[in-house]
Amino acid sequence: MSHSATSPHDAAAQPLRSTRPAGGLTGRIRVAGDKSISHRALMFGALAVGRTEITGLLEGEDVLRTAAAMRALGATVDRLGEGHWQVAGRGVGGLVEPADVLDMGNSGTAARLICGLIAGHPIFAVLTGDASLRSRPMKRVMDPLAASGARFTSRAGGRLPLAIEGAAEPLPLDYRLPVASAQVKSAVLLAGLCARGTTRVEEPEASRDHTENMLRHFGATVRVEARGHGRVIELEGQPELVAAPVHVPADPSSAAFPLVAALLVPGSSLTVEGVGLNPLRTGLFTTLREMGANLVVTNERLEGGEPVGDITATHGPLRGVEVPAERAPSMIDEYPILAVAAAFASGTTRMRGLKELRVKESDRLAATVALLAANGVVAEVEGDDLILQRNGRPPAGGGHVTTHMDHRIAMSALVLGLAAEQAVTVDDGRFIDTSFPGFAALMNGAAAGSPIQPA
Numbered sequence: 001m002s003h004s005a006t007s008p009h010d011a012a013a014q015p016l017r018s019t020r021p022a023g024g025l026t027g028r029i030r031v032a033g034d035k036s037i038s039h040r041a042l043m044f045g046a047l048a049v050g051r052t053e054i055t056g057l058l059e060g061e062d063v064l065r066t067a068a069a070m071r072a073l074g075a076t077v078d079r080l081g082e083g084h085w086q087v088a089g090r091g092v093g094g095l096v097e098p099a100d101v102l103d104m105g106n107s108g109t110a111a112r113l114i115c116g117l118i119a120g121h122p123i124f125a126v127l128t129g130d131a132s133l134r135s136r137p138m139k140r141v142m143d144p145l146a147a148s149g150a151r152f153t154s155r156a157g158g159r160l161p162l163a164i165e166g167a168a169e170p171l172p173l174d175y176r177l178p179v180a181s182a183q184v185k186s187a188v189l190l191a192g193l194c195a196r197g198t199t200r201v202e203e204p205e206a207s208r209d210h211t212e213n214m215l216r217h218f219g220a221t222v223r224v225e226a227r228g229h230g231r232v233i234e235l236e237g238q239p240e241l242v243a244a245p246v247h248v249p250a251d252p253s254s255a256a257f258p259l260v261a262a263l264l265v266p267g268s269s270l271t272v273e274g275v276g277l278n279p280l281r282t283g284l285f286t287t288l289r290e291m292g293a294n295l296v297v298t299n300e301r302l303e304g305g306e307p308v309g310d311i312t313a314t315h316g317p318l319r320g321v322e323v324p325a326e327r328a329p330s331m332i333d334e335y336p337i338l339a340v341a342a343a344f345a346s347g348t349t350r351m352r353g354l355k356e357l358r359v360k361e362s363d364r365l366a367a368t369v370a371l372l373a374a375n376g377v378v379a380e381v382e383g384d385d386l387i388l389q390r391n392g393r394p395p396a397g398g399g400h401v402t403t404h405m406d407h408r409i410a411m412s413a414l415v416l417g418l419a420a421e422q423a424v425t426v427d428d429g430r431f432i433d434t435s436f437p438g439f440a441a442l443m444n445g446a447a448a449g450s451p452i453q454p455a
């Protein structure tokens with residue numbers, strides 16, 4: 001499926017409406033697999049020698065784009081059952097030139113990591129995406145990767161479509177990230193796989209480390225050292241990556257939506273099972289606890305090398321807090337839903353250092369302010385901070401929210417509608433399928449009267 005445009009006038013758009021369910025959200029549910037780990041499992045499978053079996057893979061549109069791209073680059077990618085996939089890889093340096101343009105849809109992760117993959121192979125490729133992805137900055141990967149010998153041309157401002165001529169003998173990079181971005185870090189490391197010698201990346205703030213963990217899991221030598229809030233990562237180039245099974249935990253960024261809904265809707269007590277608890281992903285849960293949320297983790301265990309647990313959220317009052325800028329990388333995709341939670345809290349919530357939100361699927365800072373305003377909640381932006389001052393009463397709701405091709409804005413608005421006084425409508429629910437297919441059905445299964453419906 002491809003969604004090329006969305007606006008109130010887009011005939012294909014699928015508006016959705018949410019209303020407050022009687023009795024709250026209850027029971028035990030499981031959300032889909034982690035998007036970040038799913039992309040990487042397919043990519044490392046394509047680079048490894050042998051057959052990589054993946055279970056729990058997220059079958060969201062973003063990840064399906066990566067699966068299609070790995071096929072186009074010569075890997076054999078088979079779906080064996082629900083979430084159960086197998087990739088027969090080509091070995092590091094063995095990817096082949098794709099015969100056609102690679103369309104990465106809505107996915108920044110797919111586009112940027114695949115730039116890194118291709119940069120180290122002597123092949124030519126053209127990448128594009130949907131209108132949202134074509135508006136997002138790619139210079140952040142093009143600049144460092146060009147220093148390895150790859151050549152890029154792109155639309156003005158470093159936007160997709162872009163063309164890459166990968167390097168026959170890529171140089172190992174020594175790169176300090178100018179922004180905290182796991183996507184840029186990963187692109188540099190993926191290019192480093194094909195380079196002779198040591199690739200070194202220094203990140204000013206630690207960002208999700210799924211690439212480093214999976215590199216080791218597939219047999220590469222990776223050294224990681226803490227440096228202040230950040231880290232230095234060193235990768236030995238030209239390893240033989242060997243196929244290894246990957247079990248994908250449930251996505252904490254998806255679990256955030258039902259869990260926050262349960263905190264906000266009276267009468268709720270809901271458990272989400274097997275949620276990934278990598279500490280570089282759990283900033284939202286830390287913040288919600290500081291707000292007084294009743295959030296309990298049980299059955300903590302290791303699954304496929306990642307910590308997971310069952311999280312139970314029970315409705316109760318929340319208070320405003322200050323969220324430090326250093327926490328942003330560990331909850332970067334969760335600010336829209338945190339802002340919804342803050343709209344139900346008493347007191348002031350200040351979220352600091354949200355600059356990166358401006359370059360996501362939409363300008364999420366602006367889209368979050370507009371989402372709240374449409375539902376009677378005033379939020380202010382001061383520099384890169386988002387501030388809400390509230391009195392603990394539910395927002396009026398009743399808003400019509402423009403989602404700007406952004407799945408997280410759509411789901412955040414629908415969660416607000418589950419707990420606000422009046423129903424909330426979103427202009428287009430289709431993009432939810434990029435990261436959380438089955439979102440409405442899952443939420444409806446946990447509540448009386450199926451509160452999320454086509455509008």
Ligand SMILES: O=C(O)C1=C[C@@H](OP(=O)(O)O)[C@@H](O)[C@H](O)C1
Pocket residue numbers: 035036037109180181182183184186208332333356
């Ligand atoms: O590496 C990843 O899988 C991701 C990194 C983050 O992006 P940035 O690297 O741009 O911060 C995040 O927003 C995105 O959803 C997934």
Ligand SMILES: C=C(OP(=O)(O)O)C(=O)O
Pocket residue numbers: 062106107108109110333360361408435
């Ligand atoms: C920012 C996100 O994803 P991506 O950058 O992969 O499009 C997201 O899922 O919130």
